[in-house]
Amino acid sequence: MKAGAEAGKYTIGIDSNQNSLYPGSVLTSMLKNVDESVFRALCFVRSGYLPFGTLEIIGVTDGAVGIARDALYEKYVPSEIREEMKEIEGAIACGMIEVKSELTKVKP
Numbered sequence: 001m002k003a004g005a006e007a008g009k010y011t012i013g014i015d016s017n018q019n020s021l022y023p024g025s026v027l028t029s030m031l032k033n034v035d036e037s038v039f040r041a042l043c044f045v046r047s048g049y050l051p052f053g054t055l056e057i058i059g060v061t062d063g064a065v066g067i068a069r070d071a072l073y074e075k076y077v078p079s080e081i082r083e084e085m086k087e088i089e090g091a092i093a094c095g096m097i098e099v100k101s102e103l104t105k106v107k108p
Helices: 002-006 034-047 071-076 079-093
Strands: 011-015 026-032 065-067
Touching (some): 026 071
8 A cells, every 4th residue: 555655546455444544545445344243243142142163254244344435435436336336235235146255165
């Protein structure tokens, strides 16, 4: 991201919204919403439902991952692409698009 900012190029961050690191050059970030995942697990613990020792894979549908949509994203990413991203996330959430993962091959 530093090299991109220095070269006057846009970049994409990962894990959390990285725009504050190089303001004006990070168009979006792929979010790993660990806070949401931890909160979800704590809610399960509180309700007595959390199945300890089992594998659970969560994603877009559960709010565990997504993309940062801040002012820079809204300003510089064309509306057609923003709409397509919403459609793709919706298709993932309703099962029209299956996201394959090596994690689904893991047997607990």
